[in-house]
């Protein structure tokens with residue numbers, strides 16, 4: 271399977287490291303970025319090719335992994351699906367627009383291809399999905415990040431609540447920080463309650479899920495190390511993408 275990468279930043283960089291360490295069972299073949307130098311840097315690491323347009327990336331790939339931005343999802347994923355290419359989306363926030371999400375689903379069905387949304391930088395999505403077989407009474411996400419991960423500085427040591435509201439609003443206000451709330455919403459079928467806190471006392475990107483349902487209760491807490499090249503993005507996001515790439519070819523599929 272030929273994998274094309276759209277967006278050659280921190281997540282794609284971690285994926286190339288996995289390739290170099292023999293941890294990927296697929297080959298990253300083509301690299302595309304609006305900043306060509308970013309694509310060149312990653313392609314040469316793994317002896318792959320740089321492509322100059324999204325059209326060329328689509329033509330040559332069997333599956334494209336988007337690790338760019340929500341705008342890239344809006345602009346390019348319809349084209350990818352129309353041309354019969356599978357896609358993995360990291361900038362999941364773009365799918366909180368349900369009209370757009372339904373449009374993508376229709377295009378994928380017509381072309382008989384799949385849209386994959388990795389678990390990303392959180393924990394417990396398998397249980398969240400399973401819980402939808404019964405009733406969900408309440409579901410929330412509390413994200414606590416060091417100010418640098420939110421692209422800001424804070425005076426003093428006091429934490430500051432930056433946002434309280436629904437995931438659909440959070441992904442627009444913090445497009446680079448809270449894609450996980452979209453994954454959680456899509457998995458649960460509920461526009462989840464989100465709280466975002468800048469906390470100068472922590473050094474990890476921390477996500478807590480609280481879910482009460484007819485099956486019982488789920489509480490998860492993930493304290494993530496940031497990517498070395500992008501403090502906004504947790505390393506776990508790239509780990510999750512790599513794990514999904516490997517899962518596609520596994521005979522035994524673990525997890526719901």
Ligand SMILES: NC(=O)C1=CN([C@@H]2O[C@H](COP(=O)(O)OP(=O)(O)OC[C@H]3O[C@@H](n4cnc5c(N)ncnc54)[C@H](O)[C@@H]3O)[C@@H](O)[C@H]2O)C=CC1
Pocket residue numbers: 276277278279280281282302303304305308336337338339340341342359360361362388389390391392445446447449450453497499500502503504507
């Ligand atoms: N689902 C999840 O759990 C998570 C999702 N993310 C999201 O994944 C995406 C990638 O994250 P990072 O690698 O850390 O970002 P990054 O900022 O390090 O790299 C993004 C790269 O994409 C390129 N790019 C931007 N727009 C583009 C376009 N339209 N076409 C092609 N290339 C484009 C940029 O030039 C840059 O090289 C971001 O949207 C981020 O918010 C990040 C962490 C967790």
Ligand SMILES: O=C([O-])CC(=O)C(=O)O
Pocket residue numbers: 390391445446447448449450451475494502503504505507
């Ligand atoms: O990496 C993280 O901790 C979460 C993140 O940025 C996102 O969901 O967009």
